[in-house]
Amino acid sequence: MKRQSSYAADGGKLYLVPTPIGNLEDITLRAKRILSEADYIACEDTRTSGILLEKIGVKNRLLSFHKYNSKQKAPELVEMMQQGAVIAEISDAGMPVISDPGYILVQAAIAADIPVVPLPGASAFATALIASGFDAQPFTYYGFLPRKASEQRPYFEQMAQARATSIFYESPHRLTKTLNNLAQVLPADRQITAARELTKIHEEFIRGSISEVTQYFAENQPRGEFVILISPNTETVAINWADLCQQVDELVTGGMSKKDAIKQIAKAHAVSKNELYDAYHQQKEQ
Missing domain, CATH: 1.10.10 (Arc Repressor Mutant, subunit A)
Incomplete structure (x- = not known):
């Protein structure tokens, strides 16, 4: 067992700082301060993050930390924090660790007794959930699903039976195929919500049965990044x-x-x- 105070120790720390998922006004005052004060900012794409940081008026040294170099880079960042460096980890957009390799750095920091300080902020799946119209307690978040239909099916079968709201992310060029795969498993009248371009000017929610939403995107080209939410299974089942x-x-x-x-x-x-x-x-x- 480990106890760790986020604020008791001076010296090196790892801050997990959420960034806006679209609307820059969603950056918090605390997030801007931490990003400004940190010695380094670890990010997935230095070009993407550099544009964001310039827009919010933050100038700091960026370090590349993504899924392809995370296992090799984490020990190096931990060593920097052990020597007193304060590092802020950010995603391209949204909450660190959610669908990005941040957990590898968090695990390494915890193992080295380095304080890990999480900041609250923007998250695409939580933003979509509260506007979906579905019960928010409980829910299951799956992140990005596998691309192949055969690998997606076990997830969809689980979602079909789930008594909780199910949530996953999908890109526009794979959305139609994924919805068609989902439609083969869900009852035709099962309700889903497709949320796109959250917090941006073209934000939109498409709500309806799986058959209705699938038909809609067969006739309208998907644009923007999507969060897909599936309503809970409310069928009465005899429990043994x-x-x-x-x-x-x-x-x-x-x-x-x-x-x-x-x-x-x-x-x-x-x-x-x-x-x-x-x-x-x-x-x-x-």
Whole structure:
């Protein structure tokens, strides 16, 4: 176990700083200050980030840190922070670590006992979620899915059964094909939302059944980056509590704690953890 205070130690730190996903007014005052004060800014693309930083009036030294060099670069950045450097990590847009390699640097910093300080800010999937019209608790975020239909299908089958709102990202040139693949798994009347160009001048939400939204994009060329949200499965399904309790027992016999076993089985079958807990203890009492 590790305890780490973000503010207690002087010297090297890693700041995780969100940047706007479109509208520059979404940069926070704190984010601008940290970016200005940091010794270095680690970013996915120095050209993209350089343009953004110039627009918001921040001048600082940029370091390239992306998915192709992250494993080699992380130890170098950790060494710099151990020597007292303050590094701010940013994505091309939005929240660091979300669909970018920032977690590799975070893991390395934690292992080296370097304080990791997260800043709140813009996130495309959270922005889309609150305007989707779907229940926001719970939800499952998948990031970018595999490109091949055969590799996408297991994800779509999981989303079809999920009792939570499902969210993933897609690019405009793959959107139509991905929606067609999704339509083969979801019921035709299942509701989805396609959010595009969030916070930008052409921001738009296309809401409807999977068949309606798929047809819309068959007739209208997709433009901009997309967040796709799928409504929860609300069909009434008979739950075999005895079977689920047996699965919990099998995990407990295998060495897992009762609490963790109940949590895992509840999540796997999209049932209430509290209801499974009650059913399990009722069975034991009998």
